[in-house]
Amino acid sequence: MPALILGRLVLLEARRGGLVWLAGLALLAGLALSGFLAQLAITEGRLLQAAVVAALLRVCAVFLLATQVVASVRREIDDRRLELMLALPLSRAVQYLGRLAGFIALGAAIAALFALPLLLWASPAAVWRWGLSLAIELALVAAAALFFAMSLGQLVSALAAMAGLYLLARSIGAIQAIASGPLAEDTLTHELARRALDGVALLLPALDRVTRSEWLLYATPDGRTYVSLLGGMLIYLALLAAAGLFDFARRAA
Amino acid sequence: MTRDERPLRQLPAGLWLALALALAAQLAWRTHEASPRVREAELPPAPSAAALRLASFGEPEATARLAMLYLQAFDYGGANPTPYRRLDYGRLIDWLAAILELDPRSDYPLFAAARVYAENPDPAKSRLALEFIYREFFADPDRRWAALAHAALLAKHRLHDLPLAQRYAAAIQRNARSSAVPLWARQMEVFILEDMNELEAARIMLGGMLASGAIRDPDEARFLRQKLDELERRAARK
Numbered sequence: 186m187p188a189l190i191l192g193r194l195v196l197l198e199a200r201r202g203g204l205v206w207l208a209g210l211a212l213l214a215g216l217a218l219s220g221f222l223a224q225l226a227i228t229e230g231r232l233l234q235a236a237v238v239a240a241l242l243r244v245c246a247v248f249l250l251a252t253q254v255v256a257s258v259r260r261e262i263d264d265r266r267l268e269l270m271l272a273l274p275l276s277r278a279v280q281y282l283g284r285l286a287g288f289i290a291l292g293a294a295i296a297a298l299f300a301l302p303l304l305l306w307a308s309p310a311a312v313w314r315w316g317l318s319l320a321i322e323l324a325l326v327a328a329a330a331l332f333f334a335m336s337l338g339q340l341v342s343a344l345a346a347m348a349g350l351y352l353l354a355r356s357i358g359a360i361q362a363i364a365s366g367p368l369a370e371d372t373l374t375h376e377l378a379r380r381a382l383d384g385v386a387l388l389l390p391a392l393d394r395v396t397r398s399e400w401l402l403y404a405t406p407d408g409r410t411y412v413s414l415l416g417g418m419l420i421y422l423a424l425l426a427a428a429g430l431f432d433f434a435r436r437a438a
Numbered sequence: 439m440t441r442d443e444r445p446l447r448q449l450p451a452g453l454w455l456a457l458a459l460a461l462a463a464q465l466a467w468r469t470h471e472a473s474p475r476v477r478e479a480e481l482p483p484a485p486s487a488a489a490l491r492l493a494s495f496g497e498p499e500a501t502a503r504l505a506m507l508y509l510q511a512f513d514y515g516g517a518n519p520t521p522y523r524r525l526d527y528g529r530l531i532d533w534l535a536a537i538l539e540l541d542p543r544s545d546y547p548l549f550a551a552a553r554v555y556a557e558n559p560d561p562a563k564s565r566l567a568l569e570f571i572y573r574e575f576f577a578d579p580d581r582r583w584a585a586l587a588h589a590a591l592l593a594k595h596r597l598h599d600l601p602l603a604q605r606y607a608a609a610i611q612r613n614a615r616s617s618a619v620p621l622w623a624r625q626m627e628v629f630i631l632e633d634m635n636e637l638e639a640a641r642i643m644l645g646g647m648l649a650s651g652a653i654r655d656p657d658e659a660r661f662l663r664q665k666l667d668e669l670e671r672r673a674a675r676k
Contacts, residue, residue, distance in 0.1 A: 222507070223657070225510070227510070227550065227553070227657060228545060228658035229503065229544065229545060229549075229657070231655060236500035237500045239500070352495060356496065359488065359491040359492040359496075360492065362491070363488045392496060393496035394496075397499075398500050399498075399499050402499055
């Protein structure tokens with residue numbers, strides 16, 4: 186299967202590019218930080234370690250994967266290897282989705298690696314749910330990074346767009362809560378701004394509700410809520426893949 | 439990863455010298471700079487819980503705990519003989535309230551308020567911390583009773599304010615309903631009224647908490663044992 190070959194190439198490039206070492210370093214940094222925090226806490230030491238290490242590893246995983254995707258795709262475009270690939274007798278959908286599948290597999294491997302140390306402080310069931318959620322979040326990050334890397338002309342603009350989307354998606358809930366707080370003014374302008382914000386939220390994935398350290402500390406959500414949260418992520422992943430395919434199909438050969 | 443590189447010995451001596459000089463200058467500069475000392479009474483105003491939530495990027499639990507570690511560092515340190523003496527308790531309470539609002543299920547803010555900040559020798563400051571615990575207790579009595587139980591003991595033995603201690607004990611008795619709350623905590627009013635000394639009362643309370651399994655965190659157990667040792671040393675000196 187050509188798509189599988191493309192996916193395998195993505196994984197091979199990540200291994201040869203030193204991503205494994207970077208992931209290992211992030212893991213070590215997380216463990217070192219947990220040891221340091223354990224010395225400072227006067228209570229809830231285990232919860233502190235779990236929450237902070239989970240939050241740190243989540244950010245590291247997203248950063249590593251997004252930069253890997255953007256750098257890899259931009260290099261392929263700048264070296265004109267993409268043009269060569271487009272000349273092959275492979276449909277554009279296979280080419281795009283093959284790459285995306287490789288990046289998703291890479292994200293799943295990072296999620297599995299980063300979930301392992303959390304077993305030191307949380308139950309296996311909670312870590313499993315957190316890890317699966319991280320894998321799906323990383324799949325979404327891979328799809329967004331691939332879309333931006335393909336559609337925007339520069340590496341910096343692709344990375345900036347990726348970071349903007351990710352940070353906004355993680356804070357939109359808090360921004361909406363502030364906008365509709367009791368101290369908010371009851372004016373037409375404010376109402377319009379609030380509605381505009383709600384509109385923006387509709388276009389974003391609910392990243393503030395998934396891969397929560399709360400699941401490791403207190404309790405995981407019930408099965409129905411969990412499936413609906415991950416379902417929302419998968420829908421957004423499909424949207425990003427469709428948008429990316431649309432843009433890729435328009436690209437001149 | 440392999441790169442085509444020139445051997446190190448082929449680099450011009452000037453480059454080596456520039457690198458060594460720059461490194462030496464950096465080390466000298468940092469050594470000369472004063473290292474961060476214990477920050478005294480310069481706690482900035484607390485952000486709102488909403489602002490903290492925004493800054494947490496969807497990780498309120500981790501942010502709440504890191505904010506507690508940040509707060510702990512103010513006006514405290516090994517060389518400081520009177521920790522928290524200069525701390526602005528009005529701001530401190532605002533910080534604790536914001537952190538508690540960020541993660542209402544965390545025990546950390548109330549534990550620190552009861553076991554660290556309320557033990558300030560300044561009665562006015564101690565009262566501020568105790569009242570904070572009392573106010574926040576009602577939001578989740580079954581989870582927050584332990585902090586208020588300690589507040590009742592402090593009110594009796596440190597502030598010598600029996601009505602205040604009784605008010606706290608009565609609040610636990612009336613509001614803590616969970617079976618996880620031990621009987622002695624629900625009957626605290628009696629043990630407030632009894633004529634026992636602070637060490638005896640603390641022994642009963644901590645012994646009861648450890649025996650009931652209410653303290654599962656090893657750091658917390660170690661911290662409480664240290665506190666009990668301190669009390670014993672103080673009682674032995676009297």
